[in-house]
Structures are given as C-alpha cells and as structure tokens.
Amino acid sequence: MINPHFVLQDNTDLKKEGSLTSQKNFLCDVRGYDFVDEFVPLYFKAFDSNERQSLKELYQRNAMLTVSFNYHIAQMTSQNFRRISKYRENSRNILKMSDLSRAHTTIHLGSDQIMQTFLQLPSIRHDLLTFSTDTTIYNDKIIVITISGVFYDQAPSMMDNDILMAFTRSFVLTPVEKHQGILGRAIKYQICNEQLSIYNPTAQQTKKAFKYFKTEGQNNDDEVTVADKEALIIMFQEVTNLKWVWCTR
Structure with a gap:
C-alpha cells in the first residue's frame, strides 16, 4: 500500500480487500443506465457524421466549452502540423500560451460558438468499444458524465495516414423541460458545460484501438x-x- 494510513475507500476496508480493481465503467445510480446508454452512442454517432451541426440542439443556449490539446507527434511533417493546428488553435492550455489573453478567447460560450468550434475540427471517427464511461452524478437536477477513449483524426487523402488520439470529455447536463412524455414523467436535459481534453494514447489504448470494428462492407445481417x-x-x-x-x- 502506498499510504499505510489510507485504509478506507468508498466504504471498503482496504486492509481486508487489498488493492481495489479498476472498473471500465462506473454508474453512481442504476436509474441512469438507460440515459447514458442512449446519450453516448447518439452523441458520438452525430459527431462522427456529416451532420455534426445537429448536436446544437443538445446544448443549452448559454453552454460553455473548453478544449485542452496536449498531443505530440514524433515525426511532425508539414501536413501533420496543419492537421493538428485545428485542435491547437482552440486549445485553452494556459501553460503553452504565449499570449494569456487567449485564456479568455478560447472559452467557447453559447451553442453557436460551440458548433463553430466543432465544425472547424477535422473528420473524426471514435472507437466506442474503447470507451470508459463514468457517471458520477445522476439526479433530477444535474447529470455528470465523463468519457475516455480514442478516435482517429481521419486522413484527408489516400496519401496520408489516420492519426490516433486519446481523449476525455466531461459533460454536465441540467434539466430544461420537465413533465415531458405521455405520462408527464420524462425530463429533457441539455449540456450546459463540457470539457474536452486530447492527448497521446497509451500503449494499451493503441493496442486495442479499432481492433474489433467490422469493415464497411460487412452488414449487421452477416454471419457471426x-x-x-x-x-x-x-x-x-x-x-x-x-x-x-x-x-x-
């Protein structure tokens, strides 16, 4: 044990249980399962498509987005530099800013600015099978979801290669409309705050990335x-x- 005085975590006696095993996903309340199961595929499918603009309706009018880009390429060609510059120019990594006034200008306020930022980003394809999803808060007033995984910055031409990147996105959602649905029990949530961090994938993430994806020509009806x-x-x-x-x- 690293700290001998640290003997209790999440009401679990570490002296009896030993080191705790990590979990791929965490859900603080089982009631949130259906919400997360619907939100995550819906959001990232739209983000990866040509209809990224459709995500605007998921954000509140006064929503806020911040991006942190801390990705390094070993062989920085001019083409790769131009590709990742789209991420870097929207990054709010204060430690790498020569002009600290950008700490204010790189806070994207409102659904319109957020969509402009997203539409500037290159074509992206996420690997949902690598996702780790932590739902740390789920109630009628606020939902907090943190998702980590990998995505490909897709090559703009056949002469280039896809760039594998890792990310963490934290969404904060609050209710905007209540008493929805036929029975009047549904609640409509929208994103009021999001933090997006992009960085180099780990060796384990690189090994598993897009390993189990079906080819584009394979249909769901194909034999398993x-x-x-x-x-x-x-x-x-x-x-x-x-x-x-x-x-x-």
Whole structure:
C-alpha cells in the first residue's frame, strides 16, 4: 500500500480487500443506465457524421466549452502540423500560451460558438468499444458524465495516414423541460458545460484501438464469425472481470 494510513475507500476496508480493481465503467445510480446508454452512442454517432451541426440542439443556449490539446507527434511533417493546428488553435492550455489573453478567447460560450468550434475540427471517427464511461452524478437536477477513449483524426487523402488520439470529455447536463412524455414523467436535459481534453494514447489504448470494428462492407445481417465471437467474449470479460472460461460459457 502506498499510504499505510489510507485504509478506507468508498466504504471498503482496504486492509481486508487489498488493492481495489479498476472498473471500465462506473454508474453512481442504476436509474441512469438507460440515459447514458442512449446519450453516448447518439452523441458520438452525430459527431462522427456529416451532420455534426445537429448536436446544437443538445446544448443549452448559454453552454460553455473548453478544449485542452496536449498531443505530440514524433515525426511532425508539414501536413501533420496543419492537421493538428485545428485542435491547437482552440486549445485553452494556459501553460503553452504565449499570449494569456487567449485564456479568455478560447472559452467557447453559447451553442453557436460551440458548433463553430466543432465544425472547424477535422473528420473524426471514435472507437466506442474503447470507451470508459463514468457517471458520477445522476439526479433530477444535474447529470455528470465523463468519457475516455480514442478516435482517429481521419486522413484527408489516400496519401496520408489516420492519426490516433486519446481523449476525455466531461459533460454536465441540467434539466430544461420537465413533465415531458405521455405520462408527464420524462425530463429533457441539455449540456450546459463540457470539457474536452486530447492527448497521446497509451500503449494499451493503441493496442486495442479499432481492433474489433467490422469493415464497411460487412452488414449487421452477416454471419457471426469466430473473430466476432472472440471479440464479444473479450468485451464481456472486461466488463465483468470474470475468468475466460466463465465468459465463454
């Protein structure tokens, strides 16, 4: 144990349990499962598509976005420099600012400014299977979701390569309309604050990135292959922490 005086965490006695195992996903309240399960694929599917502008309706009119870009490329060609400059010019990394006045101008206020920022970014493709989703707050007043994973900055031409990047996005959502739906029990949430951080992926993230994606020509109706089954078992094992034999059964 790193700190011998640190013996209790989240009401768990570390002296009895030993070191705690990390979880891929965390949900503070099971009631939030359906919300997160719908929000995450919907948001990132729209972000990766040609309809990124449609995300505007998910943001409040006075929403705020900040971006931190801390990505380094070993071989910085002129083409790669131009590609990542789109991220860097929107970054609010104060430690790398020569002009501190940009600390104010790089805060993107309002859904219109946020959409302008998103539309300036290159074409992106996220790998949802690498996502770790932590829902730390879920109630009728506020929802806080933090998502980490990887995405490809997609090559603008066949002569270039995709650039793998890691990210963390924190969304803060608050209710804007209540008593929705047929029974009047639904609540409409919108994003009021978002923080986006982009950085280099770890070796483990690089190894798993886009490993289990189907090819574009493969339909959902295609026969499930052995590779598909193995990928499903691996994902199931990561979520449950069960041994391989039990996951297979």
